[in-house]
Amino acid sequence: MEDxxxxxxxxxxxxxxxxxxxxxxxxxGFENEPVRCPDCRRARKAQKFDNRR
Structure with a gap:
């Protein structure tokens, strides 16, 4: 395995x-590779969190 x-x-x-x-x-057990960079993943997660309020 490699980067x-x-x-x-x-x-x-x-x-x-x-x-x-x-x-x-x-x-x-995740089968798919990430499709977003760590920064975009964090931003998307924060956006989802904000939408729940």
Missing amino acids: KKIICRDCNQEFVFTVGEQEFYKEK
Whole structure:
């Protein structure tokens, strides 16, 4: 296994999906790789949280 470079769906920036993250995803049973960079993931999560208020 090796680090993978992925282009973010939202901002089109390249980010690295590290071996450690890949192992974490596999451990949690996630089948899909992330489609957003960590910054966009955080922003999306915060937006969902704000919408619940």
